[in-house]
Structure formats: C-alpha cells, structure tokens
Amino acid sequence: MKHSFLDQYSDRDSPLHRLDPRSKLVATLAFIIAVVLTPVDSWPAYGMYLVLLAVLIVLSRVPPLYILRRSLVIVPFVLLVAVLIPFFKGGEVAGSYNIGMWHISVSQSGLQIFWNILARAWLSIISLSILAATTRFASLLEGLERLRFPRVLVMLLSFMYRYIFILTDEVMRMKQARDSRSFGGKWRWQIKTVGNMVGTLFLRSYERGERVYAAMVARGFDGHSRTLERLRFGRRDALFAAGLSLALVAINLFNLLY
Amino acid sequence: MEELITVKNLSFSYPDGQQALIDVNLAIYRGESLALIGPNGAGKSTLLLHLNGILRSNGAVSLLGSPIDESNLKWARSRVGLVFQNPDDQLFSPTVFDDVAFGPINMGLSDGQVRQAVTRALGLVGMSGYEKRSPHHLSFGEKKRIALATVLSMSPEILVIDEPTSNLDPRGKWSFIGVLERMAGTKIIVTHDLELVGALCRRVVILDQGRVVADGGTGDILADKRLLAAHGLAPDGASLKLKRRG
Numbered sequence: 043m044k045h046s047f048l049d050q051y052s053d054r055d056s057p058l059h060r061l062d063p064r065s066k067l068v069a070t071l072a073f074i075i076a077v078v079l080t081p082v083d084s085w086p087a088y089g090m091y092l093v094l095l096a097v098l099i100v101l102s103r104v105p106p107l108y109i110l111r112r113s114l115v116i117v118p119f120v121l122l123v124a125v126l127i128p129f130f131k132g133g134e135v136a137g138s139y140n141i142g143m144w145h146i147s148v149s150q151s152g153l154q155i156f157w158n159i160l161a162r163a164w165l166s167i168i169s170l171s172i173l174a175a176t177t178r179f180a181s182l183l184e185g186l187e188r189l190r191f192p193r194v195l196v197m198l199l200s201f202m203y204r205y206i207f208i209l210t211d212e213v214m215r216m217k218q219a220r221d222s223r224s225f226g227g228k229w230r231w232q233i234k235t236v237g238n239m240v241g242t243l244f245l246r247s248y249e250r251g252e253r254v255y256a257a258m259v260a261r262g263f264d265g266h267s268r269t270l271e272r273l274r275f276g277r278r279d280a281l282f283a284a285g286l287s288l289a290l291v292a293i294n295l296f297n298l299l300y
Numbered sequence: 301m302e303e304l305i306t307v308k309n310l311s312f313s314y315p316d317g318q319q320a321l322i323d324v325n326l327a328i329y330r331g332e333s334l335a336l337i338g339p340n341g342a343g344k345s346t347l348l349l350h351l352n353g354i355l356r357s358n359g360a361v362s363l364l365g366s367p368i369d370e371s372n373l374k375w376a377r378s379r380v381g382l383v384f385q386n387p388d389d390q391l392f393s394p395t396v397f398d399d400v401a402f403g404p405i406n407m408g409l410s411d412g413q414v415r416q417a418v419t420r421a422l423g424l425v426g427m428s429g430y431e432k433r434s435p436h437h438l439s440f441g442e443k444k445r446i447a448l449a450t451v452l453s454m455s456p457e458i459l460v461i462d463e464p465t466s467n468l469d470p471r472g473k474w475s476f477i478g479v480l481e482r483m484a485g486t487k488i489i490v491t492h493d494l495e496l497v498g499a500l501c502r503r504v505v506i507l508d509q510g511r512v513v514a515d516g517g518t519g520d521i522l523a524d525k526r527l528l529a530a531h532g533l534a535p536d537g538a539s540l541k542l543k544r545r546g
Binding site: 178179180183200201203204205207208250253254256257258259260261262263264268269270 | 349352354374377378381382384386388389390391392393394395398401402403405406407411414415432434435436450451454
C-alpha cells in the first residue's frame with residue numbers, strides 16, 4: 043500500500059531546507075519557549091509571532107495551506123484540555139446561565155486563558171510543522187543525535203519512522219481479512235474479534251522485532267549505535283539561529299515597553 | 301579445496317523443546333555455490349543462523365578452522381554475510397545509505413571507507429543513486445537488492461541468502477538471479493525454488509526434519525524425482541495422477 047510521506051515537502055529546496063537541522067531544531071525550541079513564556083495578555087506579541095512564522099513559511103516555499111492544515115490537527119486536543127477552564131477559573135464573571143438545577147458561570151480571565159492556550163498551542167505546532175516540512179526525517183534524527191539527544195531515543199524514533207507504515211499495512215491486511223469473512227454479528231463478538239486482532243498485531247510486531255534484531259546483530263551490531271558525521275554547521279546556520287533568537291527577544295522587549 | 305565452514309555433529313533444540321537440528325554435518329568449500337533446500341520447518345533457517353553465530357551450539361560450527369564462539373563473533377559476522385528473507389526486517393534505517401553503511405560502521409571502518417563501501421555495494425546490485433531514498437518508498441524487488449547490498453558492503457567471504465526469490469514476480473526473480481550470478485565468491489542459498497537452484501548452484505544439500513538427507517551435484521539431485529518427492533520438494537505419485545486426469 044502507498045502512504046504519503048511523514049515529512050512531505052522536506053526534499054524540496056529553499057534557504058530553510060538548506061540549513062543544518064541543528065540550527066532549525068534549536069530555533070524551533072527557542073521559539074516554543076518564547077511563546078510559552080509570553081504573558082497571557084500581550085496579544086500584540088502573539089500577533090508578531092504569527093508574522094514571524096508567516097515570513098518563515100514564505101522563505102520555505104512550502105504551500106501555506108499545507109502548513110495550516112497540519113497545524114489544525116492539534117486543535118481538538120487543546121480544546122479537550124482547555125474547554126473547562128473558563129468555567130472553573132474565578133474572577134470577573136463574563137456570563138452566567140441556569141441549566142436545570144445547575145448554575146454555571148463563565149469568568150473573564152478564564153476565557154482569556156482559554157484563548158491563550160489555544161493560541162500558544164497553535165503557534166507552537168505551526169513552528170513544528172515548518173520544521174518537519176523543511177527537514178528530512180533522517181537529518182532531523184542526525185541533528186538530534188549531534189545535539190546529544192539520548193541515542194536510545196533517537197533509535198526509537200528512527201524505528202518508529204521506519205516501521206509505522208509497515209504496521210499500518212499489517213493492520214489494513216488484517217482488517218481486510220476480517221471484513222471478507224465477517225458479516226456483522228453481536229457487538230460483544232465484534233469486540234472480541236478486535237481484541238484478538240490487537241493481540242495478533244502485538245505478537246507479530248514482537249516477532250518482527252526479533253527478526254530485525256537478528257538482522258542488526260548479523261551485521262555486527264553490539265548495542266552501540268554509531269553514525270557518520272555528515273552535518274556541517276556553517277555561518278548561515280549560526281546566522282539563522284542568532285537572527286531568530288534576536289527577533290524573539292525583540293518581540294518580548296517591544297511587549298515590555300508597550 | 302579449502303574448507304570455509306565446517307559444521308560438525310550440530311544438534312540444536314529451541315527453548316520450547318522443539319528439536320530443530322539433529323547431528324548435522326556439512327562442509328562448505330571456497331568458491332562454491334551451494335543450495336540448501338528442504339520443506340517448511342526442515343530446520344534450514346536454524347542452520348543458517350548458526351553459520352554466523354547468531355545461534356551457537358558449543359563450537360559445532362567452525363569458520364576457516366576456528367570454532368565460532370563469543371570471542372570471535374564480530375569477525376565471524378563480518379566474514380559471513382547473512383541476507384534475511386524479508387527485506388523489511390533487514391532494512392531498518394531511515395535511508396538506504398544508513399542501512400548499507402550499518403555493517404561497515406559497526407566494523408569500525410573510517411568515514412571515507414564506509415562511503416566507498418556503500419557506493420561499491422549499491423553499484424554491485426545495480427542500485428547506485430538510491431542512497432537518500434527511504435526504504436519504505438521502494439518496490440519489493442528494489443528492497444531485495446538493497447538488502448543484499450547491506451551485506452555486500454561488509455565484503456563478506458561467504459554470502460548466505462535466505463529465500464532470495466520468494467515473493468518476487470518472474471521478471472524480478474530472474475533479474476535478481478542475474479545479480480547473484482554476477483556475484484563472485486562463496487554462496488549458500490536457502491530456498492524452495494528449484495528453478496533458482498538449477499540456474500545458480502552446483503551442489504545441493506537437502507535438509508528434512510532437522511537432518512541432512514542428501515548432499516550431491518545439482519544435476520543428480522534435481523533429476524531424482526523420487527528423492528525430491530519423498531521430502532516434499534516435488535509432487536508425489538498421488539497428486540501427479542490427479543494432475544494428469546485434470
């Protein structure tokens with residue numbers, strides 16, 4: 043089965059694509075930290091973050107709609123976490139309602155926090171989408187490794203990237219095999235079938251793990267992952283990381299004066 | 301002829317008690333290409349995993365005269381290159397380059413040597429220029445070739461290949477056989493595919509229920525229909541009759 047790329051557009055060419063992954067990783071992390079630390083009520087700062095991201099998207103030559111679509115994936119999760127805040131946060135009441143025997147009130151500051159969490163999450167996820175769309179997954183892993191990210195975690199991510207679609211295929215095939223022989227039935231029966239499928243998938247993955255390990259051992263793997271040094275952190279990379287950090291500082295300073 | 305691998309009185313049973321190999325004796329000589337055939341569950345894969353020490357049974361397998369044990373495992377694995385049946389198990393890295401470079405890096409080669417080994421191995425299997433691709437986006441036949449390259453990059457003395465033609469369509473199969481044919485050196489091929497055996501191998505060993513039951517020239521063994529039928533490698537009398545009537 044054909045699947046789309048996890049890191050779609052990452053093999054294109056643009057100033058952002060050409061940067062060292064380490065530079066982009068650090069810049070993205072700095073951006074997210076700045077966004078998270080920006081005070082709740084400084085909306086102009088958030089606006090400027092968005093402008094900054096827009097500039098980066100233009101530079102990356104990745105279709106803005108693609109980034110937008112990917113970034114919206116996060117919204118349901120954030121809503122789930124944040125939706126109750128306006129109801130429980132004390133303070134000036136923005137509105138209150140009587141529903142049956144319950145009295146519900148929504149506070150002004152609660153609403154503000156709610157919008158704020160949504161904005162922060164959205165900005166962060168856009169920056170991550172830009173990172174993913176401008177960096178090949180393999181170089182991202184290399185960058186993480188050179189930044190002294192724990193090797194075991196890098197290997198874990200690498201296996202995940204390699205096997206996620208193979209497992210997806212496995213699930214699809216199992217589903218097709220089930221559907222070609224199943225004609226509905228009671229829900230308890232169906233749940234049992236799904237349970238068996240999950241068990242089978244686990245066993246198959248476990249056995250595949252053993253085979254993959256055998257293939258690694260057969261080529262001299264002894265528990266230490268080694269890689270070649272292929273990245274070059276140049277002047278442009280330093281310039282990008284420094285420039286972006288300065289922009290973030292400027293935004294916050296402006297905010298302070300404002 | 302020089303003996304590369306000597307298997308002497310090798311018996312092996314899995315932890316669950318299943319006896320996989322019983323008193324196997326086998327000598328593999330330099331430069332030969334040998335087919336190891338047998339029905340499913342005959343113990344072929346178990347024997348194959350012994351050849352580079354992934355499974356070990358107290359010194360029953362010797363490589364170039366020295367028994368394979370803990371102390372020389374790394375050396376043994378760089379001399380005996382094992383290609384597994386399913387390329388999705390063999391290729392586990394995010395890019396083709398990383399996978400083909402995996403063995404040479406573990407052998408401790410320098411950066412330049414690793415790069416050279418990768419280029420050479422990809423060239424040998426006709427896949428130059430695929431370095432940056434992700435294995436997931438390759439066809440099955442391409443994955444098979446890359447899987448072979450991941451082992452060739454270590455320049456092994458002996459190639460051990462498990463089911464090289466399984467799941468390939470005829471075109472893919474014959475082009476892969478062509479790649480193997482051009483490969484110099486000692487080859488051990490584990491397979492059910494008798495066409496492949498006829499095209500590539502001079503010597504055939506039949507394994508059934510954990511024992512070596514035949515060892516001889518390819519022509520003799522493939523011509524012996526009764527022997528093949530007795531070990532589930534050719535249709536027996538009853539099913540042949542059915543076929544003629546149909």
